[in-house]
Amino acid sequence: MLRSLLDPAEARLTVMVDGRPFDAHPGETVAACLMRHDLVPTRQTPTGRPRAPYCLMGACFECTVELDGRTNVQACLTPVRDGMVICRNLRA
Template identity: 40%
Template structure:
């Protein structure tokens, strides 16, 4: 197996709100959150859930606590082994 094939099939396990999730290597934390169904961490003035809009760090709707760092832009953060993500306040 070539290095490129190895990287394409590699997976990473992280924890989202205390639950383990395995995703392909190269997955953004925002995408992992969407896969887990745990993405929404804030709501609008009417109480409706909000999620990422731009996917490039401009709208700030993807913020979560990543490895203890609050307000991390998850769309710009790649998953890595044993990463801890918390979306609830």
């Protein structure tokens, strides 16, 4: 598993982020995948302020996203899986 995280050629998963496909590595979290692809912020506050993964251990809730239709899922605690649909909580 460690090799797949370090070797981009080993990327075997595809996730959909905001309607676009991106590669993902087996074993990485959704937050790590989003940050690797420079897809931050992951959400906005009700007042429109951008938020991104911060603590990466589930304490701060700054990384919440919609995953496969489930809202407010912590991206830092959720491993990617092939075909996962990720929607960042951003206003247009």
